[in-house]
Amino acid sequence: MTESRIAEIIIDSFWDILIPGLTVTIPLTAISFAIAMVIAIAVALVQFAGIRGLRQLARFYIWVVRGTPLLVQLFIVFYGLPNAGIRLDPLPAAIIVFSINEGAYCAETIRAALESVPSGQMEAGQCVGMSYMQIIRRIVLPQAMRTAFPTLANSLIAMVKDTSLAANITVTEMFMVTRRIVARTYEPLILYIEVGLIYLLFCTVLTKLQSLGEKRLNARGMARR
Amino acid sequence: MMLEIKGLRKSYGELEVLKGVDLSVEKGDVIAVLGPSGSGKTTMLRCINFLEEADGGSMLFDGSTYEFGHVSRREQAAFRKRTGFVFQNYNLFLNKTALQNVTEGLIIARKMPRELAEQKGRAALDKVGLSDRYDHYPSQLSGGQQQRVAIARALATDPEIIFFDEPTSALDPELTGEVLAVMRELAEEGMTMLVVTHEMGFARNVSNKVIFMEHGAVVESGSSADIFEAPKEERTREFLRIIEEEKA
Ligand SMILES: Nc1ncnc2c1ncn2[C@@H]1O[C@H](COP(=O)(O)OP(=O)(O)O)[C@@H](O)[C@H]1O
Numbered sequence: 001m002t003e004s005r006i007a008e009i010i011i012d013s014f015w016d017i018l019i020p021g022l023t024v025t026i027p028l029t030a031i032s033f034a035i036a037m038v039i040a041i042a043v044a045l046v047q048f049a050g051i052r053g054l055r056q057l058a059r060f061y062i063w064v065v066r067g068t069p070l071l072v073q074l075f076i077v078f079y080g081l082p083n084a085g086i087r088l089d090p091l092p093a094a095i096i097v098f099s100i101n102e103g104a105y106c107a108e109t110i111r112a113a114l115e116s117v118p119s120g121q122m123e124a125g126q127c128v129g130m131s132y133m134q135i136i137r138r139i140v141l142p143q144a145m146r147t148a149f150p151t152l153a154n155s156l157i158a159m160v161k162d163t164s165l166a167a168n169i170t171v172t173e174m175f176m177v178t179r180r181i182v183a184r185t186y187e188p189l190i191l192y193i194e195v196g197l198i199y200l201l202f203c204t205v206l207t208k209l210q211s212l213g214e215k216r217l218n219a220r221g222m223a224r225r
Numbered sequence: 226m227m228l229e230i231k232g233l234r235k236s237y238g239e240l241e242v243l244k245g246v247d248l249s250v251e252k253g254d255v256i257a258v259l260g261p262s263g264s265g266k267t268t269m270l271r272c273i274n275f276l277e278e279a280d281g282g283s284m285l286f287d288g289s290t291y292e293f294g295h296v297s298r299r300e301q302a303a304f305r306k307r308t309g310f311v312f313q314n315y316n317l318f319l320n321k322t323a324l325q326n327v328t329e330g331l332i333i334a335r336k337m338p339r340e341l342a343e344q345k346g347r348a349a350l351d352k353v354g355l356s357d358r359y360d361h362y363p364s365q366l367s368g369g370q371q372q373r374v375a376i377a378r379a380l381a382t383d384p385e386i387i388f389f390d391e392p393t394s395a396l397d398p399e400l401t402g403e404v405l406a407v408m409r410e411l412a413e414e415g416m417t418m419l420v421v422t423h424e425m426g427f428a429r430n431v432s433n434k435v436i437f438m439e440h441g442a443v444v445e446s447g448s449s450a451d452i453f454e455a456p457k458e459e460r461t462r463e464f465l466r467i468i469e470e471e472k473a
Pocket residue numbers: 237240242260261262263264265266267268269
């Protein structure tokens with residue numbers, strides 16, 4: 001009957017959707033976020049240290065990225081750049097865009113966190129003879145990352161969901177696969193709810209990891225100020 | 226003379242905070258700097274170790290001359306490596322344990338082998354009575370304990386002089402005693418110290434010299450006995466009287 005047909009679709013499609021979730025959505029998120037963190041720390045630091053030239057460049061980058069839609073950025077890189085002779089596969093294109101996009105938002109988070117570290121921390125470092133770079137690397141940045149942790153974790157969670165936009169540039173991640181199954185079975189309500197629940201599962205796991213991480217940091221005496 | 230400062234000047238915009246301060250410190254001196262709030266005591270200490278850039282004046286330290294306003298980063302760092310600084314609000318590294326706070330300047334700034342640094346760090350913490358707190362983070366320590374870690378941090382680098390900026394002012398009264406006891410012990414061992422303080426007991430009984438500052442200038446200086454028993458300046462007398470009255 002139709003009920004057993006629906007149950008069959010749900011069960012059959014579950015693995016078909018979950019597998020690209022595990023093999024595409026999660027790696028896409030993890031790699032992009034890792035690159036984004038490198039960008040964000042560098043961009044935050046050149047602003048914090050007030051390095052002339054680089055600081056303006058950092059502001060320009062953040063201004064452009066935050067002022068344009070993520071979907072438009074994906075289209076420019078994947079559909080637009082070939083006209084300029086740069087042809088990228090869907091997955092690398094997605095990684096590049098997500099990294100650059102997320103990097104701008106996280107840079108702002110980290111910059112604010114750097115500025116919230118009390119100036120006495122820098123002064124104490126100077127007084128024991130440490131250099132500026134040593135103080136940044138060992139004292140100020142670790143404290144800023146602790147402060148930024150919850151916000152960065154939120155950004156990561158948001159990013160898991162945003163990777164569904166990569167379906168628009170033919171990356172076969174979870175949402176793309178779901179759309180294909182819908183086209184075959186004509187069960188959009190059930191299947192889109194199903195993929196939504198899988199995103200929810202991923203995000204729930206990350207939320208749990210976030211609170212575990214905070215507990216561990218607090219246990220190490222690093223309660224958030 | 227171990228440290229000699231001449232004509233130290235500093236303004237914040239229109240506000241002239243230090244109006245040509247002279248000061249000399251001999252090896253083994255424990256000098257108490259007294260003066261009402263806002264008289265420029267903190268600014269003076271911060272200018273001396275270059276946390277604040279002074280506008281003019283000069284400093285002689287261990288044979289080298291420093292012209293304020295013309296001291297390179299490298300010279301500043303070299304000066305700081307040979308001096309210690311204790312802040313009013315401790316400024317312990319919040320992401321480091323007590324022991325790491327003490328060893329950081331040794332391992333990172335002085336490239337001392339970790340083993341040796343930790344040995345020195347533990348000895349410094351033992352000295353300030355914190356042998357059971359090596360692995361505690363600042364947030365797990367009382368104010369008095371934090372300030373003692375800060376003193377150990379300054380001490381571990383074998384400084385030629387330690388600057389203290391009101392080391393007990395942020396502490397509850399019942400915690401000031403433990404910090405003052407440590408400072409008294411250092412004084413007795415011959416450590417050279419320049420101490421901004423409101424603790425009259427310390428100024429009278431521990432320090433050998435007293436400097437009284439007001440409005441960015443030194444009003445009077447001399448031996449502790451002279452300043453407390455026979456102050457020459459009217460302003461000094463008045464300040465000491467007010468302090469006595471506050472205590473009573
Ligand atoms: N960063 C600053 N900017 C402007 N004014 C300052 C600054 N630091 C100190 N002052 C002013 O300089 C004067 C001396 O301050 P301070 O050295 O802290 O005095 P004290 O330590 O003797 O209480 C005060 O009037 C204070 O308001």
